[in-house]
Amino acid sequence: MSVQELEKPRSPRPAGLGPVGWLRWGWRTLTSMRTALILLFLLALGSVPGSVVPQRGVEPDKVAALYEQNPTLAEWYDRFQLFEVFGSAWFAAVYLLLFASLVGCIVPRTATYLRELRRKPPAAPKRPARLPHSATFDGELTVEQAARRLRRMRFRVATGDGWVSAEKGYLRETGNLFFHVALLGILVAIGAGSLFGYRGNVLVVEGDGFANTVAAYDRFTPGSQVSAESLEPFSFQLADLKVSYQVTGDRKGQVLDYSAHLKVNDSPEAPARDYQLKVNEPLDVDGTQSYLIGNGYAPVFRVTDGKGQVAFEGPVPCLIEDKNTMTSGCVVKAPDAQPEQLGFLLRFLPTSVPLTDGSHASAFPGELNPEVQVLGAFSGDLGVRSGRPQSVYELAPPEVMKKLNPLLMASDTPKPLAVGQSVDLPGGVGKIEFIGVKEWITLQTAYDPGRVPALAAGGTAVVAIALSLMIRRRRVFVRIDAGKVEVGGLTRTEGSAAAFAEEFTDIVKVLAAGEKDVR
Structure with a gap:
């Protein structure tokens, strides 16, 4: 190599993109059509767990049952926020990225489209x-x-x-542009519903009432801009629930129809009106809709303590263990019993029939021969006054309760209680009596101000995509x-x-x- 070649200046190395270049590249990538389609696919894919995995806001009883049946799987579901898919951080991230991508796509395309119209x-x-x-x-x-x-x-x-x-x-490009605007409108409508809307779940037993207040809900999920004064002041009483079943044929026991008879007051001053609440026919009061999403049985029990006083009397909502036969598990707590608090584990059989081994099971979901099996009776501290949250469907841990052996539980296959029958507890500490059957319904009450705009945007998207494909x-x-x-x-x-x-x-x-x- 000669001296002249050594002294010859070298060409400068190409500079990197730099912060501004990387930001420009990131924005172009985010606003590209390919990225928008990927984000839209991820949004649809992320909605699948919301349909497969029970959601806390819709089916809290199924979430609780999953924790009992498979706690490890339930913990992993909770870790990835699969019980609250549409409120999860990862779903919100995809939602916001898609929103930004659509805005970045629509604005320049609109400017180009307007220039084309004038040309x-x-x-x-x-x-x-x-x-x-x-x-x-x-x-x-x-x-x-x-x-x-x-x-x-x-x-x-x-x-x-x-x-x-x-x-x-030119309507082809108009349809294409309006389709993207409609998608943006759907996202805005969903966002408005999340900010100014709310959802609540409540269980109501026949004969009981409900007022649309925060305290009345079993679970309440408000938007960030919702206050207690935002709720529509309506109320209703569940007068009766009728469920009809298929009684013959291969589909015996299949539900044919649900109908809940409500006495509704649209406001505290308004007179009561009758309303038949059905599946997919919600009660609508000024945009607040109450949907019928579940039902079950609430046997009525009376617990008498050792001093001869009634420590508990009323209906007890039971969790469904078998949907086909409506066999349900019940927990009765009598914290006011004297001298010791009493608790009971029970199983409700809507149509009880004896089996060949001497046990009993339900053969039909309808209430034809209701009976209750006493699975366990306990005395001791129920823990209801400890200040710690406790499920109404669970008793205190066995180590803090003393198991009793009622007379009807002397054998492995005890005879269940029919309506009007009771069982005495040993030592004269009390008794439990099965006195009747009521039913319960679960409702989801929702107010979503973005519902109608989302419907309008969805209709616009359908028409717009048809224009872009046909013209x-x-x-x-x-x-x-x-x-x-x-x-x-x-x-x-x-x-x-x-x-x-x-x-x-x-x-x-x-x-x-x-x-x-x-x-």
């Missing part, structure tokens, strides 16, 4: 016969006549010296020279050349026809 069609080429679709005919057609006839076919027209240029199909961009050029007319046409939409061929033939016929034929 006139280009001048006709000198040789229209070279275009994919062409035709030539002789006639006394003038530029003004050709322009007028093309306008009648809804073409945008520009004219020049001996030529006419026409363009059609084709096409151009027609006409050259007139000494009685010779050359017509050329082309389509600006891929895959639509064959469909345009027939339309182009009709256009040529209209141009070649006499003035009286095209009016």
